[in-house]
Amino acid sequence: MTVTELVMLSTGGVAALALFLAARRWPAAALVGWFLVVGFVPFWMGVSVGSYFQPASLTGIVVVAALASVVQVRIYPVDVVVAFFFIACVAPMVVGGGSRSTVFGALALWLVAYLIGRLAPGVVRADWIQAAMTVVFAVVGGLAVIEFVADWHPYGDLGWGNGLQAKWSNIQERGGVARSEWAFGHSIALGATLASIIPLAATAQRVRLALRVTLVALLAAGVLVSVSRISMVCAGVGVAVVLLFGTRLVDRAMRTALVVMALVSLAVAAPFVTGILSEAGDEATGSAAYRGQLTDLLTSFAPLGLSPGLQVAPDGTVYFQGFQSIDSQLIFTGLTYGTFALVLGVVLLAAAVLLTLARRATPATLSVVAQIPVLAVVALITQYAMWFWFLAGLAVATQVAQQVTAGPSPDAVVPRHRDPEKPLPHHGPVRARRQLDSRAR
Template sequence: MIALRALPRGSVVAWVLVLFFVPVWVGISVGFFWSAITALTVLLLLVSWARVSLRLADGWMAAFLIVLCGMFALKGVALSPTVTAVLEWVVPYVWGRVACARVGVRWVTRTIAGVAVVAAVLGVLEFATSFNPWVLVPGPEPLYSTWSELQPRGGVLRVEGAFGHSIAFGTTLAMSSAFVIAARWRPAPTMLALGALVAAVVLTFSRTGAITLALTITLSVLLLPGLSRWLRAGIVGLGVVVAVVVPVLNSVLGAAGEEAEVSAEYRTDLLVLLRQVDLFGNAGDWATLVSGDFYLGYFERSVDNALLSILLRIGYVPTFLLIVVIFCAVLMMVRRQERSAGAIAVAGQMPSLVVVAMITQYGTFFWFCVGLAITSGAAASGQPDDEIVLERPGRGAGIPVPSRSLWAP
């Protein structure tokens, strides 16, 4: 723990490596199962305190946490969704706020970019060899069997990396593309890195990954400041090449046309579950009900819609508070000086929030990017006087009263 505190940059590198290369079924059981990425995030928060400027998003996240704890105390929400919300949404958000403040935006950006490129290259090798080494890593049941099974589409194995699911891997790489562009490498290395990410996302055969990748790269080229004309032109050229290569993806999806059609229809059918959502708390035993022509038990195993899944777990009002936090991160793109890879990564994921749940490490990285976007925006706007001290109680610790930065978006 002393080493983690003394080496903040090493802590960030360790966290990103675990995020990309340690499967979600690897962890420890202390009261309940803690995945490796969740346990490490909590540990890093305990030892890596730092000063961060309070922002409006922090107030909304605090309001969410208060409402959630109140619902749990009144038995309006069960223990499992409460623990999930705290450990997989709130804690990564706070870690994103603290990590950026500890080591700076550039270090976090380049670390994520570098590790993501390695993960992408390994993903391409996984496709070429039809071998995923992470499935050989043991884990407890039923977690291991749920996420370790490789997924085919059209008779071709989809690339999953260490994420246990092709969509989780594809969407995480899509978010990482903003960090690659923002890393400020030379044009040639940047183009090679983006090419590796694009290839890996294409080989996940995930429409969600491909769409969010295209959106993230487009937003990055249009909005990130300081990009050279040569780099922008190179990225546009890469887009043209991808437009030619994508028919390969379509041919695979065409071979699995019925599978893809069923998948799309399933996501549309999920909307019937909105009738079960309450203002506060979980939707109860909705899986035993019949609504119209739908037996809702059909959706019990999986709800592939992040917003709907959250609504069913905790209700409309707490979900609204979380949506506002996300909106605050996206708003960081409005002012040029507050734009960052984190904000663009979050904005690029808006389509995915209604077609995939926050599964495995994808959800952790998404909320980390939300926190990162808020901290990057605060650092760029230069508000050193309005700070809260996130550190252990003791001599010298204190909480200065926040002023105008609390109300900044």
């Protein structure tokens, strides 16, 4: 190891320790910091230490370690199903049929993000988390609009000049129009992330009505300028599930505002989108046709691990029966991790749908359900991969909270240092311990 590498490693270790201690003391601030990394730092600005760690993963690992040190998880049946899902993703590496990259992605990206969402409500109120993420990503939506209108793409030249930046920093176009990508490296990743926040923004009861309407409008505008059809669909689905199945979560004034905004959005978006798509010609229809052909891969899944249809070209390019880009996370999960993992994932999504239909879904669960169309036609790419799994963890944490009729907090995770018969003060672990010590004295 060179002196430079040793200095960099030491600096990184000190920074990680400082972040860990800060996250334990101020978990709410650490969570907002993670949101900012997801929304404002492109994933190609990470570091390689054996494997490539994107910024959201690096900071997420530290945040998870800090949260895990101050909260204790109560295990519910859904936690067991999720655990088996990740075991199914990792097991092929042990028994054969897996790869280092697929296992790393499942653990360093998906699991880390899931645990942030699952653990955070133990020390930060779920409604505060909802309000905070809504504000952060509404700002992203507003900046995406500026990016589109001004043709200003600040992240194109921002990075280390690595291969990931060369691949993902180029701005996509459709019909001769540059699409907004912001820090996400892909217009669909941006659009899907912003669309996922709309149900949470609409039901953020900590936020005043006028501000909620403004935040939803900014998020919807950001989705529109991504010029991503599936993201627009998901934004519409998100509004629909709130209006139809989330009536207990949103007041009448907000429901009325959502209907008005939906009608205005249709009136504005329809000529805007159809004009761009008509200019795009075969490009837009061709991408849809290609996704339809991916269904041919449904019969090539292995029970566990990589599909036997995997092919690696001499230049290292990976194909599955001749298909290089697998634009469906559901299909990609089956090809990469096997039928068992895919079935468990579908079971979890089906449970979220059933809770929604029963009008028992929390805002995070509504958000996950509204993202199902994206999972069908797009792979989990860039920061969107971690963001979706964060929402999944938050959905689990908030759903099990509704089933708890007695306990230390309305959530299913509680700090280890708390008396289980006393309510949880959401001030962070250090202040909570001081309060207990003063009472003991």
